[in-house]
Amino acid sequence: MMGRRIAALFAGALLGAGPLCAQGVLSGSLESSSIYDVLPGSAYNGFHANNYLKLDYRSDGAFYAGVQAEWYPSPLPGFDPALQGIGVPLKFVGWEKGGWSVTLGDYYQQFGSGLVLRSWEDRDLGLGNSLGGVRAGADFFDKKLSVTVLSGVPRAGLGYAKSLVSGADANLALGEFSLGGSVVDRWEWAPDGDMALLLGGQDAPANVLLFSGRAGWEHNGLQINAEYVGKGRDFTAIRRADAGDSYRLEAGRAVTVDLAYARGGFSATATWRYLYNMGFASQRTLGTRSISNTLNYLPALCQQQTYMLACLNPYETFTEGENGFRGDVYYRFKRNTALGGRYGMTLHVGGSWINALGKVLPLRDKDYLAYRDINIDLERRWTSKFKTTLFVSIQENSPTHGNRKATNAQNVFVFEGLYKFSSSCSLRWELQYLYSQELTKDWMAALVELGLAPHWSFSLSDMYNHGSTGDHYWSANVSYSLESFKVLLAYGRNRAGMVCSGGVCRYQPEYQGASLRAQWSF
Amino acid sequence: MVFLAMKRFFLIFLAFAAVSCVGQLDDDDPSGGGGSTTPAEGAGIVLDFTATWCVNCPRMHQALEDAQAARPGKIIPISVHFQDAMVCEDGQALISHFGVEAYPSAVANMDATTLITATSKDLLLAKLDATVSAKKPCTLEATKADGGVTVRVTAAEAGAYTLSVALLEDGIVAAQTGASENYVHDNVFRGFLQENLLGDALGQLEAGQAVERSFALPADASRKLRLVAFVCYDGVVNATWAEDQN
Amino acid sequence: MAAFFALGLGAQNLPDAKLTDAAGKAVDARTMVDGKTPFVVTFWASWCKPCQKELAALAEIAPDWEGSFPLRIYAVGVDDSRSLSRAKALAASSDWPVTVLYDTNQDMMRTLNISSIPHVFVYDKNGKQVYSHTGYIPGDEEALLQKLLQAK
Secondary structure (H helix, E strand, O other): OHHHHHHHHHHHHHHHHHHHOOOEEEEEEEEEEEEEEOOOOOOOOEEEEEEEEEEEEEEOOOEEEEEEEEEEEEOOOOOOHHHOEEEEEEEEEEEEEOOEEEEEEEEOOEEOOOOOEEOOEEOOOOEEOOEEEEEEEEEEOOOOEEEEEEEEEEEEOOEEOOOEEEEEEEEEEEOOEEEEEEEEEEEOOOOOHHHHHHOOOOOOOOEEEEEEEEEEEEEOOEEEEEEEEEEEEEEEOOOOHHHOOOOEEEEEEEEEEEEEEEEOOEEEEEEEEEEEOOOOOOOHHHOOOOOOOOOOOOOOOOOOOOOHHHHOOOOOOOOOEEEEEEEEEEEEEOOOEOOOEOOOEEEEEEEEEEEEOHHHOOOOOOOEEEEEEEEEEEEEEOOOOEEEEEEEEEEEEOOOOOOOOOOEEEEEEEEEEEEEEEOOEEEEEEEEEEEOOOOOOOEEEEEEEEEEOOOEEEEEEEEEOOOOOOOEEEEEEEEEEEOOEEEEEEEEEEOOEEEEEOOEEEEEOOEEEEEEEEEEEO | OHHHHHHHHHHHHHHHHOOOOOOOOOOOOOOOOOOOEEOOOOOEEEEEEEOOOOOOHHHHHHHHHHHHHHOOOOEEEEEEEOOOOOOOHHHHHHHHHHOOOOOOEEEEOOOHHHOEOOOOHHHHHHHHHHOOOOOOOOEEEEEEEOOEEEEEEEOOOOEEEEEEEEEEEOOEEEOOOOOOOOEEEOOEEEEEOOOOOOOEEEEEEOOOOEEEEEEEOOOOOOOOEEEEEEEEEOOEEEEEEEEOOO | OHHHHHEEEOOOEOOOOEEEEOOOOEEEHHHHOOOOOOEEEEEEOOOOHHHHHHHHHHHHHHHHOOOOOOOOEEEEEOOOHHHHHHHHHHHHHOOOOOEEEEOOOOHHHHHOOOOOOOEEEEEOOOOEEEEEEEOOOOOHHHHHHHHHHHOO
């Protein structure tokens, strides 16, 4: 109700602003994802949908405004049930001219790499932690220095959380060097009785302060970036035996160093990231029920997988404490060379190794393996019509974060091919195999996709767990796209598992049935 | 709901086997009652969501023990296991109902708003205190006979109540991460006897009115199963009855 | 209501968004507009396989470009900071005939109301949008270059 009133107010402001500006453009997008679940015995049977409507107005001058309405008649399975209903979670007006900008209303912002503050939207995850308040930004010294200050209330469900986030960020670009720094404060004004109980009568601090310092250097194809983040004392669920094994207040910190080098057809990247007690919720008392209850970005350091069988058991960041390393190498074998063949070949090799910190593991006194993997993919074009990709991923995951030695290892092999019959007809297929002696043991999967450019695409896929349950998880899809309109209709059985996007994962319960996804940008 | 389907089967089976199956359970009460009973007035139910692979779960068990020591006889834990050897269908349904995602978790008196993941005696007691029923507690009596149990509920105040009867098992030895290889698991939830997960409806009762419900007990003498019955009003536990731990 | 008619529904001009180049220097999106030739803007990310297929396909047909004006393609990476260096590495070692820019705060993506990637636009010489397409099916790259030719 309140949301509708606000939307009407903004529509009025948009219309009112019209004559003030020479000309303006109204644009927007509409997105709807719905499912009709018929899985026998499931608690999710029936119709569910997530709908989003965004309207934007941009004038020729400095003014812009927008709203986003969301409607969840019944949120899709795996999404926060608290989203049920209809509301206008985003509404904003702003001015942007030269190097100056001011936004009033709800906005998204990232400071540095996101370790200290990141608010963003990811509809596949049902994540939206926009800040509602005010934000101002300015550039000085010919764009060498850019400064942003903000203050806002984080979004929770279709409304707001009971906390206020304020911050300032500055970035300085000096030729090959860059420097940056941020300060963020979260003020939670309502003391929480539960937390006070756990802390033995002491209240958790109302203000938690974080800061970040960053530096970067770029020279001749080599880039180095480093960031240090400190988090103030806050209630933590980590109990350390060396600290009395009780709930208490504890500070947090993170360090990350990023290296990248590129020359000719060769490039390499390496990242080291250390995290300790870096969870930063929008509102402590909302718990972990909602994926949007976060103010920073702690993505899993390892490679994000896209092939069906490589995504069965993804790793999620252990925010309590982890120390991880990741490296990737890319090489392009040029055309008409011995290995490159007539059309060329590209090779990518990458791996990661992440340890859980011993001091946060009750059963360990030193760091232990949480996750490691190696990924190799080789892509080669054989003729003007035919291209293949070979992919191997060997993953080892410790389900107890290193508390116990037992790990689950999975070896995934994928063969993908693409054949173009003509400029408008192509066929793509994937054959996948997963070999494992743990969990659900062996799997095999296949996918076939027929593309009729520019509008149609049809695909059929199946994942078969022949090593354990004998279940088939199959899917038949049809998609149609016209300009900026796209619709995807699918029917199948989807396995319960984790859906990951950008290193952040959401649990997706098993469902079987039809699903429809439509997107239109106008 | 295999367990509840079995109940119907047993009712028919026992009708024929009544003569030969008297005293199937370990109870040796000749009067036909169900062992020594503890009305445990004012006792609260704590659902303890736990697992053998969960490293912090022993801390929750310890917190429960500390809470029980602070209030003897006033706390009835029910340990619902997840993805280990002690799971049951009704337990999985409870996990889905309460939306439990982290282990250990606890719920006081079936009230979903009390879902906690912190392992603290003080917090458990605070949650139990916060979930006092809106109605005066009913009186519960349970008598076991002929492989079945009959529960009699007498309402103290008018209202619509529901009845749940849980089966718990004690003394299972299994490795527990965060504790030991020979950890003794007690209060292991084995399922409900009533049809409805959140309690069979007893209908609108007047003050002083009593109703009875009968349930058949599983005919498995090899396991030490213990009964816990509770009445809920508006989804929150109103009164409890528990068989003594042997 | 009269104000409404002053508004044009749909196709936006290229917004005035802040992007960074591969070296990390700030670049204004409007600098893509040169007043003489149309150009393509495509949004991609290192974790988006169809995006990379689209860019690789463009790389393959770029040598056959028959327009009277140079082929200008801007690939805006919307990788979050986590995979930014990987995106840069991928771009650097590929032979995509594109100028790679980065939209690290994803502001431009939101301003253009992009719901999913890949999403490709064709702008005329003044930065007015003449074509928008979402998704990639092998063969789309040819339709895209056709639209670019027509935009002159």
